[in-house]
Amino acid sequence: MNLKEFANRLALSQTTVSRALSGYPEVKQATRERILKAALEYGYRPNTSALGLATGRVGAIGIVLKGGGEFGPHTSEFMGGLGGRLQQEEIDILVSTVDSQESELSTYRRLAASKRVDAVILHSPFLDDPRIALLNSLGLPFIVHGRTNSDGNFGWLDIDNFGAVRQSTSHLLDLGHRRIALLNGYRGRIFAEHRQDGYQTALSERGVAIDPALCGHGEFTDEMGFRLMQGFLKLDERPTAVIAGSMMSALGAMRAIRIAGMKVGEDISLIAHDDVFPYISPDHLVPTLSTTRSSIRAAGARIGEMVLELLQGTPAENLREVWPVELVIRNSTAAVKPA
Amino acid sequence: MNLKEFANRLALSQTTVSRALSGYPEVKQATRERILKAALEYGYRPNTSALGLATGRVGAIGIVLKGGGEFGPHTSEFMGGLGGRLQQEEIDILVSTVDSQESELSTYRRLAASKRVDAVILHSPFLDDPRIALLNSLGLPFIVHGRTNSDGNFGWLDIDNFGAVRQSTSHLLDLGHRRIALLNGYRGRIFAEHRQDGYQTALSERGVAIDPALCGHGEFTDEMGFRLMQGFLKLDERPTAVIAGSMMSALGAMRAIRIAGMKVGEDISLIAHDDVFPYISPDHLVPTLSTTRSSIRAAGARIGEMVLELLQGTPAENLREVWPVELVIRNSTAAVKPA
DNA sequence: CTGAAAGCGCTTACAG
DNA sequence: CTGAAAGCGCTTACAG
Numbered sequence: 001m002n003l004k005e006f007a008n009r010l011a012l013s014q015t016t017v018s019r020a021l022s023g024y025p026e027v028k029q030a031t032r033e034r035i036l037k038a039a040l041e042y043g044y045r046p047n048t049s050a051l052g053l054a055t056g057r058v059g060a061i062g063i064v065l066k067g068g069g070e071f072g073p074h075t076s077e078f079m080g081g082l083g084g085r086l087q088q089e090e091i092d093i094l095v096s097t098v099d100s101q102e103s104e105l106s107t108y109r110r111l112a113a114s115k116r117v118d119a120v121i122l123h124s125p126f127l128d129d130p131r132i133a134l135l136n137s138l139g140l141p142f143i144v145h146g147r148t149n150s151d152g153n154f155g156w157l158d159i160d161n162f163g164a165v166r167q168s169t170s171h172l173l174d175l176g177h178r179r180i181a182l183l184n185g186y187r188g189r190i191f192a193e194h195r196q197d198g199y200q201t202a203l204s205e206r207g208v209a210i211d212p213a214l215c216g217h218g219e220f221t222d223e224m225g226f227r228l229m230q231g232f233l234k235l236d237e238r239p240t241a242v243i244a245g246s247m248m249s250a251l252g253a254m255r256a257i258r259i260a261g262m263k264v265g266e267d268i269s270l271i272a273h274d275d276v277f278p279y280i281s282p283d284h285l286v287p288t289l290s291t292t293r294s295s296i297r298a299a300g301a302r303i304g305e306m307v308l309e310l311l312q313g314t315p316a317e318n319l320r321e322v323w324p325v326e327l328v329i330r331n332s333t334a335a336v337k338p339a
Numbered sequence: 340m341n342l343k344e345f346a347n348r349l350a351l352s353q354t355t356v357s358r359a360l361s362g363y364p365e366v367k368q369a370t371r372e373r374i375l376k377a378a379l380e381y382g383y384r385p386n387t388s389a390l391g392l393a394t395g396r397v398g399a400i401g402i403v404l405k406g407g408g409e410f411g412p413h414t415s416e417f418m419g420g421l422g423g424r425l426q427q428e429e430i431d432i433l434v435s436t437v438d439s440q441e442s443e444l445s446t447y448r449r450l451a452a453s454k455r456v457d458a459v460i461l462h463s464p465f466l467d468d469p470r471i472a473l474l475n476s477l478g479l480p481f482i483v484h485g486r487t488n489s490d491g492n493f494g495w496l497d498i499d500n501f502g503a504v505r506q507s508t509s510h511l512l513d514l515g516h517r518r519i520a521l522l523n524g525y526r527g528r529i530f531a532e533h534r535q536d537g538y539q540t541a542l543s544e545r546g547v548a549i550d551p552a553l554c555g556h557g558e559f560t561d562e563m564g565f566r567l568m569q570g571f572l573k574l575d576e577r578p579t580a581v582i583a584g585s586m587m588s589a590l591g592a593m594r595a596i597r598i599a600g601m602k603v604g605e606d607i608s609l610i611a612h613d614d615v616f617p618y619i620s621p622d623h624l625v626p627t628l629s630t631t632r633s634s635i636r637a638a639g640a641r642i643g644e645m646v647l648e649l650l651q652g653t654p655a656e657n658l659r660e661v662w663p664v665e666l667v668i669r670n671s672t673a674a675v676k677p678a
Numbered sequence: 679c680t681g682a683a684a685g686c687g688c689t690t691a692c693a694g
Numbered sequence: 695c696t697g698a699a700a701g702c703g704c705t706t707a708c709a710g
Contacts, residue, residue: 052388083436097422
C-alpha cells in the first residue's frame, strides 16, 4: 500500500498523512491519532526509496568490512552495540564486503555517489589513513572508531589504549616482573601503536630495557595467541608475565602455557585486554583472569548515537571521546617467582 | 552529479545514457564505450533511491540478527561468505538488529512495507518457524540457511547435520567408546535436532543406550563448552569421548579436560564440528583435532548466489541443497583405554 | 540507434 | 489546520 491509497482510505490528502506520520506540528491532534492508528492497522510504511529521493535521507549507516579477517568477534560485538542503538530510530546497518584496501576506497565512492547511506563508520584506523581524506572529499559524513593522526575535521571515539597497557605493565612491574611480553596488534594500526607506547612508557619509567623479542604482533585470535606464546616460551630467557591484546589471544596463550607444563598465575602472570564478550568471561576462566576492561559493544552503541548526533547537525569537533579503561585484578597475576 | 547533468556533459539524452549503463543492447557500441568511460571518469553512479523507485529493486539483501547472541563468529563467517558473493554484483547486506522474536517479526514487516531490501536470509530455523509463514504472506523473497518443517515454498541450504554426528558417533563407537557425550545446540533448533538424531541413530544401531546426562545443550562458545564439559567430568561414570558442536565449544571442552588433569586423545577422545574459521585450525591444536568439516563461509557464499538466482526468477523449489559433511580423523581420537 | 515524457512514491514550499 | 502540485533522479514504453 502506498501513501495515495492509504490517504484515500482515510479520506485525507497525502500531505496531511505525510505530515502526521513525520510528526510535524501542524496536524490536528485527533487527525494525527486517527492516521497513526490506521498506519499500524494497515501496516503502512513509507517507501524507503521514495523517502530517500524526497528527503535525501535513506535511514542506513554504512560499514565496510574486509571479507577475509574483519568479520570477527570484535566486529560482531561492536555491530551488536551499534545496531542496538540505531534500531531505536529504525536505522539499519549496510554492510559492504571488500577484499582489499583499494576496493574499500572504491566502495566509499560507490556509497557516496549512489547515496546509499547517510553516513559511514570507519574502524581500525592507521596512523595516516587515506580513507579520511577520501570521505571528507566525498562529503560523506563519518565517525571513526579509534583515532588517527590524519588531518580533517571528524568525530571519533577511542578507548585509552595507552593508559590500559601502561597500567597493566606497571602492575606487573610492581609484582616484580621484568620480562614482560606483549601480544599486540599489527604495527601501523593506531590502537597497537598506543598500546606499544603504553608498554614502553611503563618500562622506561622503571628503567627496564625493552626487548623486541618480547613484542609479538598479530590478529587477536586464539591461534595467534597460542603461536606467539609458544615463541615466547622458546626464548632463552622466557617472559614471566604476558599482556594479551584480547580474550581470544589470552585463551591461546593460556593453552600454550599449559601445554608447556606451566601454570598461569604461578609460573607466568597474564593480563588480558577484555572487550567484554558475553560468551567469555574472565571470571569463569581457571584461574580467573586479570584484565583491562572496556566494552566494545558499549562503544558501538555510543558511536551509533554519535552518528545520529552528527546527522542532526552537531559539529564533528564536539563528537570526540576517549574512554578510560579499568584494570581489574583477579587470579592470573602474582608476584614473580624467585629464580 | 545526477543523470541529467551527466547526460548533458555527453550531449546525449538521459535515456541513452541510462540504457548504456544498464547494459541494454540497443545502444551503439561506440556510444556505450564513450558513456562507460565518462561514468568512470566523473564517478557517476545512479542514485539508489531513484533506481529503487523506478525499478523496484534496491540492491540490498536483509538479514535480521538478535543483538544479544547472534553477532558471533558463526554469523561473522557466514556473512563474510555472503558479502563476498554479493559484492560481485554490488549488492550490500542490510543488517537489522532486534532484541526479541517479536521484534524480529515486526522488522520483517517493516522491511517489506518500506521495500528496504530485495530479499532476506533467514537463519537458525526452528522445527516449526512462524517467520516462514510471515515472509510468505508479505511476499518478501527469502532463502533459509538451514531447513524447517514449516509449510511453504521456499529455497534453503543446509548441511547434513544428521550425517555428520552419525559419522562421528559411529567412529567413536568403532574405537570402543560407549560413554559418548554430545555438546549440542539448544533443542528446538533444527540443526540441533538433526545432530541429536544422528547421535541417537548411531548409538541405537550398536544397541548402546542413550544417557540424557551425556547430552548437553547450549551456545557454541568456549565458555559453554567448558562448563558443560566440567559437568560431564563430574558424573559418576564420566564419558570417554565427546562430540563438540563447534571449534569454540571444543576449545572450552579441552580446557576443562586439561584442568581436570586428563589428556585429550588419550584419556578422552574428542571430535568437533568445524565450520572452518580462518583463525582457528584443528591442525594447529595440540593434539590436532578430529573434526567433521563444512565451511560456513562457503555456505554463505552459496546462499548469496541462491538469492541472486531467486531474484532472477529461478523457482524456489529448485533452490534446495544439502551439503555433505566430511569426517577428518586427526589425533584427538583414540581407542578407549581399558578400565 | 536515439529521445521526449510519464511514472515510481514520497516531501514540502506555497496557497488558502 | 488542510490540500494541490512541483520536484527528488531514475527507468522504460512509446514514437521516430
